[in-house]
Amino acid sequence: MTPKQRYEKDLQRTDFYSDEAQAHAVEALDNLYHQWIEYLNQPVVRPSVWQKLLGKKTHVSQPPKGLYMWGG
Template sequence: MTPLERYQADLKRPDFFHDAAQETAVRHLQRLYDDLVHAQNNKPGVFGKLFGKK
């Protein structure tokens, strides 16, 4: 579950309320999360390290 998905799920709870600043923070966290996942997925494997361009 991504940070944004978690926040949206929490908003459905009766004891959790929308907060604009919190939503902004979650969206920034989501962008960081997406960047990290993208970087991990584009990491060269063993053969990429051996035969990749330098």
């Protein structure tokens, strides 16, 4: 279940209220969630022996950046 799906499910409860700031936070978390899924599903790139000997670098993607959240 994605963060957005969980939030939408929680909104159906009687003790849970919709909030614009929460909706924006959930959207950001959902985007980050999908970035991590995409990152983790990438094939692992291992340099060949020749690439190691010649010093060629293989492209390794950087992990997604996180979120800083605050509130009160």
